Amino acid sequence: xxxxxxxxxxxxxSNKQRGLIWSAAALLMLLFAIQIVSVVxxxxxxxxxxxxxxxxxxxxxxxxxxxxxxxxxxxxxLATLPLLSLPLKVPTDQQRFFKxxxxxxxxELLFHNPPYSVESLTLRVRLAAGxxxxxxxxxxxxxxxxxxxxxxGLLALALLTFDPNILAHSALVTTDIGVSCFxxxxxxxxxxxxxxxxxxxxxxxxxxxxxxxxxKHSAILLIPMLGALALLELFYPLGxxxxxxxxxxxxxxxGGALIAIGAIALLVLWSFYGFRYAARPGALQLSPSLVxxxxxxxxxxxxxxxxxxxxxxxxxxxxxxxxxxRSMANGMSSFIFGKVFEHGVPYYxxxxxxxxSTLGLLGAIVLALVAVATGRLRQSRAxxxxxxxALVYFVVAMGSSLNIGAxxxxxxxxxxxxxxxxxxxxxxxxxxxxxxxxxxVVAVLLCAHVASSLRAYPNYMxxxxxxxxxxxxxxxxxxxxxxxxxxxxxAVKHYLDERGIKQCWFAYFADPFLRPADYGIPCKPLPTPDxxxxxxPYDVPAQIHGPxxxxxxxxxxxxxxxxxxxxxxxxxxxxxxAVIQGGVLVYEGDFRVPLASALSHVQRSxxxxxxxxxxxxxxxxxxxxxxAPDELQPQEALGDALAATGDKQHAREAYGKALQVAxxxxxGARQTWSKRLQKKLQTPAP
Numbered sequence: 001x002x003x004x005x006x007x008x009x010x011x012x013x014s015n016k017q018r019g020l021i022w023s024a025a026a027l028l029m030l031l032f033a034i035q036i037v038s039v040v041x042x043x044x045x046x047x048x049x050x051x052x053x054x055x056x057x058x059x060x061x062x063x064x065x066x067x068x069x070x071x072x073x074x075x076x077x078l079a080t081l082p083l084l085s086l087p088l089k090v091p092t093d094q095q096r097f098f099k100x101x102x103x104x105x106x107x108e109l110l111f112h113n114p115p116y117s118v119e120s121l122t123l124r125v126r127l128a129a130g131x132x133x134x135x136x137x138x139x140x141x142x143x144x145x146x147x148x149x150x151x152x153g154l155l156a157l158a159l160l161t162f163d164p165n166i167l168a169h170s171a172l173v174t175t176d177i178g179v180s181c182f183x184x185x186x187x188x189x190x191x192x193x194x195x196x197x198x199x200x201x202x203x204x205x206x207x208x209x210x211x212x213x214x215x216k217h218s219a220i221l222l223i224p225m226l227g228a229l230a231l232l233e234l235f236y237p238l239g240x241x242x243x244x245x246x247x248x249x250x251x252x253x254x255g256g257a258l259i260a261i262g263a264i265a266l267l268v269l270w271s272f273y274g275f276r277y278a279a280r281p282g283a284l285q286l287s288p289s290l291v292x293x294x295x296x297x298x299x300x301x302x303x304x305x306x307x308x309x310x311x312x313x314x315x316x317x318x319x320x321x322x323x324x325x326r327s328m329a330n331g332m333s334s335f336i337f338g339k340v341f342e343h344g345v346p347y348y349x350x351x352x353x354x355x356x357s358t359l360g361l362l363g364a365i366v367l368a369l370v371a372v373a374t375g376r377l378r379q380s381r382a383x384x385x386x387x388x389x390a391l392v393y394f395v396v397a398m399g400s401s402l403n404i405g406a407x408x409x410x411x412x413x414x415x416x417x418x419x420x421x422x423x424x425x426x427x428x429x430x431x432x433x434x435x436x437x438x439x440x441v442v443a444v445l446l447c448a449h450v451a452s453s454l455r456a457y458p459n460y461m462x463x464x465x466x467x468x469x470x471x472x473x474x475x476x477x478x479x480x481x482x483x484x485x486x487x488x489x490x491a492v493k494h495y496l497d498e499r500g501i502k503q504c505w506f507a508y509f510a511d512p513f514l515r516p517a518d519y520g521i522p523c524k525p526l527p528t529p530d531x532x533x534x535x536x537p538y539d540v541p542a543q544i545h546g547p548x549x550x551x552x553x554x555x556x557x558x559x560x561x562x563x564x565x566x567x568x569x570x571x572x573x574x575x576x577x578a579v580i581q582g583g584v585l586v587y588e589g590d591f592r593v594p595l596a597s598a599l600s601h602v603q604r605s606x607x608x609x610x611x612x613x614x615x616x617x618x619x620x621x622x623x624x625x626x627x628a629p630d631e632l633q634p635q636e637a638l639g640d641a642l643a644a645t646g647d648k649q650h651a652r653e654a655y656g657k658a659l660q661v662a663x664x665x666x667x668g669a670r671q672t673w674s675k676r677l678q679k680k681l682q683t684p685a686p
Contacts, residue, residue, distance in 0.1 A: 028141075032161040032170075039167060039457075040130075041123065042490060044514075048174055051099075053080055053106055055071075055106075057109065060077065063274055065315070067102035068099070069286075069318070071217075072217065073214060074215045075132070075173065075174065125173050126172065130170055133181075136166075141153045147191070148426070152421040155425060159449060160417050164358065164453050164460040168463065181414075182208055183212050184411070184415065185208035188385075189201065189204045190229060197253075202261065211268060217322055230255075230257075232384060269314070273318065290305070290319060291306065329400040329401055332344065333560070335479040336478060340563045340669075343401050344402065349397045349398050349409050353406075353409070355482075356406045357413075368419045383422065386415045386416075393409065393411050424445070455470070462484070479552050479556045479558055488584045489514075491580050495580050501522075502522050508525070509551035512531050513530065525538045527540065529554070532560075537604050542593065542594050549580075555585055562665045566595075570592070571585070571587060598625075601627065602634055604616075605618075622638065624637050625638045636654070642654060655680050
């Protein structure tokens with residue numbers, strides 16, 4: 001049944017209506033801000049934040065961009081502004097590898113600067129970073145209003161205000177919210193420029209593009225995004241003046257606009273590096289050299305980065321970051337649907353979108369897509385300005401091996417939220433007429449979206465929708481920042497204190513770069529993949545008494561590329577006694593952990609081999625093999641130690657046993673480890 005009433009268009013509001021509109025928007029913004037602050041006050045420092053904070057602080061103080069070059073400076077600079085007036089003691093530079101230096105010095109800066117506690121320093125920088133989240137909310141409201149009408153603007157703002165993925169990252173000192181904000185800003189500004197071309201609108205688009213580039217390297221995807229939109233405008237122009245112009249003239253105008261946007265955007269990017277090519281001030285050099293740092297890249301990628309460096313097209317630190325991002329995107333292990341993969345899988349992000357979106361939002365997106373396909377949504381050009389950038393970002397993400405979190409497609413969420421609001425508004429209203437049936441449908445979807453989000457509070461990081469069991473079950477199908485970004489230490493401390501627990505074991509995802517002891521957690525450490533890489537051995541007996549706490553990221557052990565290498569496999573068959581903030585699993589009882597016990601000996605054996613202490617290395621390797629004789633790592637370590645001492649026959653026997661274990665691995669990991677062990681088997685060598 002339909003009821004005719006005046007349309008609620010953007011230009012047809014009385015003063016009273018405008019007051020109601022802005023009051024509603026302000027209320028939603030306030031609810032958004034309250035949730036953001038409430039959530040981050042309950043979370044400890046997440047995996048990457050200390051790294052970002054130290055890099056931003058040092059960039060302000062020393063103009064040295066060698067720390068954390070894998071991320072451009074904007075969000076780090078904004079977040080660390082509140083720290084500049086504080087008399088903080090800066091850790092002594094240990095001249096370590098620049099990524100390791102930033103992580104470890106970030107921990108020192110935040111945890112060893114009394115009288116400031118880590119909680120107070122973290123809250124300062126998070127509140128500063130949260131300003132961009134509020135800017136994003138305002139932009140979503142304004143973009144949806146201009147594109148589809150004021151009702152769509154309020155609906156888009158409501159969807160954003162209660163979206164768990166947005167809330168999970170809104171005030172963290174990372175780049176995902178920032179790049180989502182400035183990508184939408186650049187695309188929307190280009191849309192406005194095409195509607196009514198002017199120098200001012202072109203300048204806004206260019207500055208927004210530059211801010212996006214200065215936020216995250218994935219913003220380079222603005223090139224194909226704006227290129228696709230320009231092609232759309234070339235053949236189906238939006239503005240009346242362009243429609244009357246010839247095709248060559250339109251091409252010239254669009255080409256000139258894109259060149260201007262690119263040039264100004266580059267200028268904005270360079271400004272965040274102080275218009276200096278060198279990553280470090282004065283005569284200081286970044287080590288390793290860029291020539292060495294691009295070696296893991298594919299040949300064409302490496303040549304491209306070095307060519308940009310040769311001509312100083314982009315700042316040196318930015319190029320290091322670009323190489324780092326491409327290296328990770330070309331090969332990183334992943335975990336999905338309970339399985340570990342040595343590489344990324346193309347269905348990862350479609351699955352993530354399905355699992356980590358509320359059912360209400362998914363329903364709204366479907367309605368919007370149907371509205372576009374059927375012509376119900378008359379603003380088809382606006383819809384394409386949202387769909388094309390989202391599609392570009394999503395397709396590129398699907399081709400990447402960087403399968404570690406919904407945050408890597410957060411810009412897609414933002415574009416789809418605006419589109420969903422426009423599509424739903426089109427079903428609710430057409431030609432000034434309300435359709436009550438569709439109003440009810442959209443209301444149900446919105447209520448479902450809000451209710452699901454509120455049920456997950458404050459565990460937004462680990463959110464999954466009801467079809468997947470909610471935040472306490474997400475770790476079974478996804479990991480890393482989908483469930484566990486090492487942000488649960490405050491909650492873990494509260495859990496242990498509430499129960500008076502003083503003796504426990506803890507495999508913590510960010511250990512050794514962040515440590516539970518820094519938050520007063522009394523647990524003894526268990527091995528983690530990063531502790532293995534950093535050669536930090538933890539002594540663990542073959543049998544331990546609980547509580548045993550396992551971060552979801554270590555429960556999967558996915559970073560090593562195979563579950564066969566996982567010392568916590570037995571726990572995967574057990575139901576945890578508790579799940580803390582969706583990412584730390586608690587087990588009670590007595591547990592045998594032979595491989596966890598053996599790993600400390602494996603590490604010490606490798607260290608002693610490097611020190612040419614062959615007898616000590618062999619003794620440690622033998623202890624590892626005795627503790628876990630049927631596991632790959634101890635047998636490989638034993639083979640290495642025996643080969644180093646010249647006992648090639650017994651070295652081959654150890655490698656052979658390791659090779660038998662490798663044959664049980666998942667595809668990809670099996671080939672990699674078999675090739676590695678076959679080479680050692682044929683020519684035993686340390």
